[in-house]
Amino acid sequence: MREYLKFYIDGQWVDPVTMQTTNTINPATEEVSGTIALGSEADVDKAVAAARKAFATWSQTTKEERLAVLERIQEEMGKRAEDLGAAVTEEMGAPSFLANGFHIGLGQGHLGTAIEVLKGFEPEELRGNTMIRHEPIGVVGMITPWNWPINQVTVKVFPALAAGCTVVLKPSQEAHFSAQILAEIFDAAGVPAGVFNMVQGRGSVIGTALAQHVDVDMVSITGSESAGVQVAINAAPTVKRVTQELGGKSVNFILDDEDLAANVAKGIGGMMLNSGQTCSATSRMLVPMSRMAEAIAAAKQAAEATVVGDPTTDVYMGPVVSKSQFESIQGYIKQGMEEGAELVTGGPGRPEGLEKGFYVKPTVFANVTNDMVIAREEIFGPVQVIIGYDDIDHGIAIANDSPFGLAGNVAGKDLEGCRAVARRIRSGWVSINDGFDFMCPFGGYKRSGNGREWGAFGFHEYFEVKGMLGYVPAEG
Incomplete structure (x- = not known):
């Protein structure tokens, strides 16, 4: 029986502001397999405050400093591969060959891709007399589903961290075991305090709080069409960027x-x-x-x-x-x-x-x-x-x-x-x-969403673009 009753905020495992719990059901047996704490708006406030504070320094780190962190995560992720596979099988029913194969492989692949893209990235490019500068967008709220739980977390978190953003993650309530282990991996890798934060709970509570929060600069959601629409509505008053990977009928x-x-x-x-x-x-x-x-x-x-x-x-x-x-x-x-x-x-x-x-x-x-x-x-x-x-x-x-x-x-x-x-x-x-x-961009047309994930296209979703005119004085 798994018991996850703490959230990862500001580099520490902390108790919820108010303790509420729910049981997790193993889909293969219909029996209780674990208990998790359910977060509140107050927990989101704490996580966002930590991410906002950390952004001031993480956004100013060098490419080499961020690569060093990602490479430490890569090492720790390799150590916990079997734990991740077992968690995926238990939480959402993927067969062992798939959980220990493609499920884990996708996560490792997205990490390797983020490292590769970051190595070749230059934040500034001179065009004529103007300097074009790519700057991390800020604090990113991430809402992920249960169907490919490692893939959906890592395809968002790794490029965001590589870009210099800080993160507050709300994993799926149905598939939270693997997300908990990923948070343990980030902690063991020494990710700086506040750069990655995780609050478990219901989408209607945690997702809504992230979308509405004035100090969240961007929300990235993978989920149903209805969930994506609701996040966009909740985010609209603060005019934050929203990227959505939603349904398909391919x-x-x-x-x-x-x-x-x-x-x-x-x-x-x-x-x-x-x-x-x-x-x-x-x-x-x-x-x-x-x-x-x-x-x-x-x-x-x-x-x-x-x-x-x-x-x-x-x-x-x-x-x-x-x-x-x-x-x-x-x-x-x-x-x-x-x-x-x-x-x-x-x-x-x-x-x-x-x-x-x-x-x-x-x-x-x-x-x-x-x-x-x-x-x-x-x-x-x-x-x-x-x-x-x-x-x-x-x-x-x-x-x-x-x-x-x-x-x-x-x-x-x-x-x-x-x-x-x-x-x-x-x-x-x-x-x-x-x-x-x-490296192929992944994302939808029409009601399947907007924005792109995977490879360089997913990496660039986490930047603002600044133009510095007159960076080079005009001749004469």
């Missing part, structure tokens, strides 16, 4: 070639990874209408081969994060059936033999039309919808007929054909044959 555009069946199967594997709880998941699979039967057969075989079970064992898919998430996904599955989509495999209820835990059957719907609810709303679970297209133009029209525009993938043997389709998809991140790059 496409996997599969071209008409001999690799179609293999690409369908690969797409199903990607969709079921992390129990479908990935904002960039390609939950709308587009296939040539003339080959729908072939796609259905390949999808059925791949989904039914997905091993679901106890995430501490050798399985591909564990539970979803909570009872409420389980019930939401069940509602979407039933709605898809009522809308007339073809249920290829899966469906309502738990997989056979799993009577306890928030396990969902790997589910595939085919012959879906893009006006169905299951094709338009983010289900955030292991539910793949397959939509047929007549030709490339028709497929592009379907792909872009969405309120979201976060990500996508184009799969096919014809690289130039893939590139042409990728250019036309209205999303912030489009992979070609599942390409991956830590």
Whole structure:
């Protein structure tokens, strides 16, 4: 049983101003796995004051000084890798291979990227007679979700610290174990007092206090569309910068070639990874209408081969994060059936033999039309919808007929054909044959948010740009 009853503020583990607690439920067992303290507005005030004080000195550190801190974090993070993996499995149900692999790897990758970008960064650039100067924006409030808990914290915190900003983090109430360990890592690495602060608690309390706080200069949130909208509303009176990485209903555009069946199967594997709880998941699979039967057969075989079970064992898919998430996904599955989509495999209820835990059957719907609810709303679970297209133009029209525009993938043997389709998809991140790059900017069009994370683009979100005119006197 884990017990986390202190917050990390001003370089110390401190008691909440007022002690309130809540239990954490292990999604694989439905049993209590830990207790955390819930913060208040008063705790946020303390954390922000510490961050504001620390900003005066941290913002003036040299690149070399910040690199030294990041490299110490890198060393400490390596020491705690197994602890982080175990925490992710316990808090949100990711299978051990995934928690100890990609979950941790993303965090380490974002740290390495921040170090690499900072090494090549120069804060000043002379353009004509004007000096362009990049200065850290200030105190940043960060609100992160539960689905990729290490990734979502590190993709924000590391570039912000590298830029010279100070941070107040509010991790997800559902996945706080790994955030607690990350705070312990920062403490062991000797991050200066007040540079990184963490307050646990409810989004409606801590998130609201951060967004409204007059001494917070920027808020970065990853979460649902509704949460992002509320943060923007709360932040508006203080005219602070708000960056939002929100929902998605991304496409996997599969071209008409001999690799179609293999690409369908690969797409199903990607969709079921992390129990479908990935904002960039390609939950709308587009296939040539003339080959729908072939796609259905390949999808059925791949989904039914997905091993679901106890995430501490050798399985591909564990539970979803909570009872409420389980019930939401069940509602979407039933709605898809009522809308007339073809249920290829899966469906309502738990997989056979799993009577306890928030396990969902790997589910595939085919012959879906893009006006169905299951094709338009983010289900955030292991539910793949397959939509047929007549030709490339028709497929592009379907792909872009969405309120979201976060990500996508184009799969096919014809690289130039893939590139042409990728250019036309209205999303912030489009992979070609599942390409991956830590330096690629990640973020959304339309209701998927604004701003960018990952690589140099994410780093530059944490700066103000100052122009110093007449820096070089005009001749004559």
